[in-house]
Amino acid sequence: MNSIERNLNELNKIQNLQQRSHWMNDLHPMGKLLLGVVYILTVVSFGKYELVPIIMMAVYPIFGFIVGELSFREGIYRMRLILPLILFVGILNPFFDRDVVLRIGNLSVTGGMLSMLTLMLKGFFSVLSAYILIATTSIDDICYALRTIHIPKVIVIVIMLIYRYFGVMGNEADRISTAYRLRAPRQNGINYKAWGTLVGQWLLRSMDRANIVYESMLLRGFKGDFFVHKKGVRKTDIIYVAFWLLLFAAIAFGRRFM
């Protein structure tokens, strides 16, 4: 499988998850978005040596993955894109910061080792919590949440369209690169002589498509807005959000006593 197919496959999996019937999918999108953001905010706000509260914050992803019946492997797999930069930034910490901050028996733990560990955990937990959000909330629902917090409609509509056409364009990219590879088997990418024509023609085709999309909107009375499904807030939504917010707050404030 090439990388384009892998991406399309991942998109497919996420869409399937979003369409499951699971009570977490039915929660209000605004609540889930808020929780996701507050969770990440709390995790990254802990200091670089504050291992204990960061470990405690694992309860949210644990809940999301076990109760939400998500694949832990998929969650870890999603680390791959941001891992290189995190590794580069954190891997040398143990060499620069050699002060011993903790002794466990004969083992001396240096500040650098600790800060590297907390950095990795922060990266890991934030990716997992974002996965919990997107696996249970469709982009349309997230767009609805964005509209409720008054993100301008032009941005939200563009997000909806990008999401809608990413799959279509991704398939096109797959066909283009497959057709290219089949005729140029010894190249591991597109030769520089074809850069302009290959991408350029595709770009012009895409502009034509945009034109048809526009005409199709216009002919159905488009006046500059999309309609979103309004969702009522239920008691469960409030309890769910309140429970987690209180727990995050407890960990954040209680960490002085840990």
Place this chain on the structure above:
Amino acid sequence: MHTGVHGELLKIEHLSFSYEKGQEVLTDINLVAHDGESIGIIGSNGIGKSTLMKLLVGLYPDYNGVLEVAGHTVDKKNLSHVREHIGYVFQDSESQLFLSTVEDDVAFGPQNYGLSKEEVERRVSEALAKVHIEHLRKFQTYKLSGGEKKLSAIATILSMEPDIIIMDEPSIALDPRNRKNLIKILREISSLKLITSHDLDFIMDTCERTILLDDGRIIFDGPTSEIMHDEKLLTDHGLELPLRFSGV
């Protein structure tokens, strides 16, 4: 929106149009179409079929002659009235379905015309029922098959209950079963239909009247059964006999 207008839904008199000065794409087109008719529009590539269709929905407002849709002259100030009466099913369903679920896309037109929630709901259910895809309602557009996409695209137009439906190459890229299904569904739809296609067999199965265009002019306007047997007329204008008559 279905007005219940009977009789002349479409009136075209001495219509001519050019994109650039001096290069007429359409010349002196005259055409009257009535409620319930199904008209095939045929002709070789690039002779102005799509241009004519786009003129009808007001995408090119600068033309010469008379162009009336359900009693409304097609011009800039009448556009929203005109578009309430006429729907356009594009050749590329992927571009027509721009929302992420079938339901949302079918509801888009009625919502834009400010209909009540109940009315939108009724329209969506009816439109999906007419093309027999009630089961696809909650589906993501991205995951539909080619045939399902075509039917969904038609439903997005049917939900607006137009008097006139224009279809650009509806049978393209459909497998035999989907094509057959589409023919059956089109026969059930009672609005005035204008169907452009290179698939003459498809036109024979769906239209009783056919218009042949060449070089921007109407060459023939009459019963489908008549033109489809006229090999000379067809070949003179860049077409071939329908497969079922060609003895291939």
Place this chain on the structure above:
Amino acid sequence: MHMADALVTPAVAGTMYVLSTGAAAVSVKKVREENDPKKIPVMGVMGAFVFATQMLNFTIPGTGSSGHLCGGMMLSAMLGPFAGFLTMIGVLLVQCLLFADGGLLALGCNIWNMAFYGCFIGSLLIWKPIMKKGASRGKIIAASVIGCILTLQLGAFSVTLETLLSGVTELPFSVFVATMQPIHLAIGLVEGLITAAVLVFVHEARPELLWGIGSDSLEKVNEGKLSYKKTIIALAVAALICGGGISLAASAFPDGLEWSMEKVAGTSELEAEGSAYETAANIQDTTALLPDYAFKNSESVAGTSFSGIVGSLVVVAVAVGACYAFRFFKKKA
């Protein structure tokens, strides 16, 4: 170049969100003023296009490796800086949600590092002035290459600053900069060349689609015949010299950020006095909105005692058990 949430503190992320929101507000206003409803589907479809082209591999001549397209420069050459910027926001958000490329909290940083520089600097400061008197093959190549290199250098530098200010790394400024800048010099050069090739093609096929070209551009298509090869070589050399210079300068000073701080403030440690600071420090202490830099030397290192770690692991284990139980009973119910 996508930053992860773990690399930023709430304070840095918040600042960058504010800056990016400001740029977005200006863009929304400008796009509204244009009042061109056709732009919306074009933005959506082009956003998806850029997203998809990022997955293509481009062979870099003379090497075994391959390059990719990021697209900020290309988008704004087609849509203008403002619509281009809004489109990039959409692309970055969808990327971060669907593929975990970048994080929700770091989105403000990523918008700034990639979309702002690419669309505003690249398009308004480089593309527009160069194209003022019409476009030509040479000008498009020059604008694309300079624009991509410059915007990627700025972006990489911002990543460095944002990470260092967040205090998550012990990497000295010099090492960080000396690694980030040259890597992104190469990436920028390749991206610039791909962008140039695509835009030259568009210019030859449908010149009216390009943004910001002077009114007399159509007549001047054949002017300014700078050879493709010569331009590329000249720019590559110029870029290498610049990048090399920056890296050398960075490593010449043992710790550039502190060095420059010393020059500016007269001391390498910023002192803050007054009750406002104390109040802020108190608030910070109780809310943990900022990491405590002074932690290392304080007597008790909170959150790192052995018993604390054991305790927290027990909590995690209990949570795992409780969640399985919850799922079990929820299903039964």
